Amino acid sequence: MNVIRLSRSSVGEEEKVALASVIDAGYLGMGKEVQQFEEELRAFIGTENDVICVNTGTAALHLALECLGIGPGDEVLVPSITYVASFQAVSATGAKPVACDVTLDRVFLDLTDAERRITSKTKAIMPVHYASDSTEMDLVYLFAGRFGLRVIEDAAHGFGCYRNGKVIGDQGDVICFSFDGIKNITAGEGGAVVTGDKALVQRIRDARLLGVEQDTEKRYSGQRSWFFDVRHQGYRYHMSNLMAAIGRVQLTKIGQFALHRQHCVARYQQELSGVPGIRFLDLCYENLIPHIFPVRVSATHRDALMNHLRASHIECGLHYQPNHQLDYFATDYALPNAELLGDELLSLPLHAELSESEQDRVVTGIRNYFDSAGNVRTV
Ligand SMILES: Cc1ncc(COP(=O)(O)O)c(C=O)c1O
Structure with missing residues (x-):
């Protein structure tokens, strides 16, 4: 009797062909393929916001938080029922993830409880699109407005879903997706940050490539930086052309x-x-x-x-x-x-x-x- 899998990737011949063409082109790292995936994601979402692809959803969350300036001494409100990635992304910045209760009907962040957890150190709130649902997000934005908080949406489960008639990613502050092997679409592994905050976009683009300034722009035109400055902590969190090739095919499906x-x-x-x-x-x-x-x-x-x-x-x-x-x-x-x-x-x-x-x-x-x-x- 075959094992019925809880989840699995759905990939096949088209992804193999796309991977082969990147291999034949001879450059597997971050380049044109990633740029195209980012443009196609923008078109799919139908947004003026920028899309920045990274190598995991966890990296997307971590970069979003850190590039917003969240760090030691700060607190971030997070629902307790979520993948541990949400908590680790906050603690990786040095900030404290403050666990909040969830609602029984939708397993969504309970704002009444979240209000109890607010302190002078609270800088942001990270609601999770649990089981792909984000119906109550408008209430989160009202709440964030009242307390002057940034909103980082953990939309790891939410890629391709709709809220208020729009594809997730078009509305909101900072939205983070995951493209790991079992998500709604996969890039093998992968993630993306979507935001309309232009200053944040450049910080994240640089931070995903070790903080090397404007390296993204060089890599997208087939070059790289030899003379550069670094002014912030950075990471090796960029997406590769191989990953983007899988992601681009998946987006068509x-x-x-x-x-x-x-x-x-x-x-x-x-x-x-x-x-x-x-x-x-x-x-x-x-x-x-x-x-x-x-x-x-x-x-x-x-x-x-x-x-x-x-x-x-x-x-x-x-x-x-x-x-x-x-x-x-x-x-x-x-x-x-x-x-x-x-x-x-x-x-x-x-x-x-x-x-x-x-x-x-x-x-x-x-x-x-x-x-x-x-x-x-x-x-
Ligand atoms: C709610 C949630 N947040 C964050 C992540 C992290 O995404 P990734 O596995 O791409 O790092 C996941 C992944 O399963 C998730 O389910």
Whole structure:
């Protein structure tokens, strides 16, 4: 029996051809291919903002924060339920990630709790597009306006989604995407920062290439800097032509990926809606390209169901353990919703190559679990 994967890359012949042409051209580093990917991303988003490609979503977040001048002594509000990358990106700057609670219905940053965590050191807020949703982002911008905060949107799950009728990235302060292997599109690994803040754009462009000033512009015209100045900390965070070649092909496939992911979610909702023991998040999937499909299962059953499915060769995921319960980011306060969700969330297989028969196996596995044990939901 084949293993049903939780997630996987959907890449094939077109990506191989694109990679071969970069290899044949003989320059694998950052050059024209990256420039073209950035232009195509801008066109796709339909934005006047700049797009700066880097080698991971984590690097995008780290550079965005650091180039905004956030560092030691500063605090950044972050929802506790997120990938640890969000927290590590903040702490990499020397600033403190301040864990906030999340809402139960959408697992989005809870602004009532965030307000409790504001201090004179708070410089920014980093909401996460959990499971691709950012419906409540307008409220985040109102909140940020009230407290004079910068907003760095962790849109690692959100590439290609819509908010207020616009593609994510066109509106907002600083938006960061991930193109890692399992995201809505992949560049092998990769990420991007999108912002209309021109000063920030140049800082990030330089900082992704070790702080060498204006090196991006040289590399895009097939040269590099031999005489240069460096005035800020920089990193080797640039995207390579190889990565961009994969990303460019993937961008042409995003429509088909979107349809497939939405279709899978609609089927899960239809097939599981009567199953006692499974509760859906309150997300409006028509505007999303769902990166993950987390459901809530009561804490008494979540791990047992996960083990039951694993025994049937079905992988599930946990998105995520609360970060404030990790040793490095531990808090001296509780976050009740995040803790409850940390015990209840279970992500079902979802990717652009998931077949209907595989989905049927997942649904049957879940039904069997609840039938056989008489395991009716108790929360
Ligand atoms: C919410 C969130 N933020 C940040 C990241 C980091 O992206 P990357 O893996 O490209 O570094 C991820 C990646 O999984 C993520 O899920």
